Amino acid sequence: MVACGTIATPVPNMETLEARNQHSDVVTEPTGVVAVAQQATSTPTPAPTSTPTSTPTEAPTVEPTVEPTQEATEAVVAVPAMELSMEEEQHIIFIQEFGSVARGQTIFNTTYEVNTASGLAEWKCATCHAVDSDVAGVGPGLYSLSDRAGGRIPGMPAELYVYYSITIPAQHIVSGYPENLMPIGYSQIFSPQDIYDVAAYVLSLNK
Ligand code: HEC
Known part of the structure; x- marks a missing residue:
């Protein structure tokens, strides 16, 4: 495991x-x-x-x-905004404008078979992440994520940080957590819309 x-x-x-x-x-x-x-x-x-x-x-x-x-x-x-590719700018706009919080909530609470650092495993986001607090479970509590996501990687907008947290978790490991826990295979099983929806959901939690 x-x-x-x-x-x-x-x-x-x-x-x-x-x-x-x-x-x-x-x-x-x-x-x-x-x-x-x-x-x-x-x-x-x-x-x-x-x-x-x-x-x-x-x-x-x-x-x-x-x-x-x-x-x-x-x-x-005064960290300057980082230069974003057109694709990255699209991710941000799609999360902001077209991410469905309701659908994202369903995805967050659904069990998927997903690739992890140690092979396929069945997980829900909700098993590892609290949504009603910032208390650490297996992963960080996500309640106030929208307040800190923008500061995780200097210059990177919050939406993009969350997008990459889900698709390329190793790009930024939250301090204090091991790097091989968050499943690495979500971009293989989620459609782009799934990712936008779940990102919109986790960014909406304290709104
Ligand atoms: C097996 C447990 C596990 C599952 C399942 C999981 N995560 Fe994570 N997640 C983690 C851990 C551990 C971290 C912290 C280490 C890191 O940054 O990769 C993390 C980090 C994150 C972060 C960054 C949080 C911050 O404070 O910067 C986000 C956002 C996130 N996960 C969203 C999700 C979403 C959305 C799903 C479902 C699609 C999911 N996670 C599924 C364990 C998990």
Whole structure:
């Protein structure tokens, strides 16, 4: 069965998971930005503003040398939207406009035979995910998912994050969970509409 040894350990509660998650986001992202900013001080590039000698092209503030921590925080907030392919933009629009919450709820509560890291198994989304709370079960509780989905991968819109959580779970593993638990085969058994519906459903939970 699916990595039972790993789930047997007490599952951390959602607050801890969130804290860790935010922590790792804040630490990893800004470090890169700060490094860029510092590098930019010594390697001047053509500047868009009034300080032509030292302003890096994409510095989050005008002064790359100010307080690194403060700058890091601003950089996280100001993460630019990522560039999306046409297909990705379509996924987002279809989830927003044509995802059926009612149908998604039915899918969420239906048992499917689906490929997992350890072969075919019968699962419902609902077996692993709570929908009325953020309490961790086998997988994260999804109640407030819409509030955090957009911040999971910096710059990635919430709908796309959820789309990939279902179709390519390994693309982002929620901090504190093992990576082989969420079934990997949903894109083989779901139609595109199924995925849009179930994504619309999980994003609607606290609305
Ligand atoms: C066997 C248990 C299991 C099943 C069945 C399962 N998941 Fe998951 N899911 C997980 C685990 C564990 C994670 C966290 C690890 C990861 O990110 O892959 C997760 C992560 C997620 C996330 C990301 C949550 C977050 O907080 O970022 C979403 C969304 C999700 N699952 C939706 C679904 C949907 C929709 C289905 C049904 C189509 C489903 N899951 C079926 C175990 C499961």
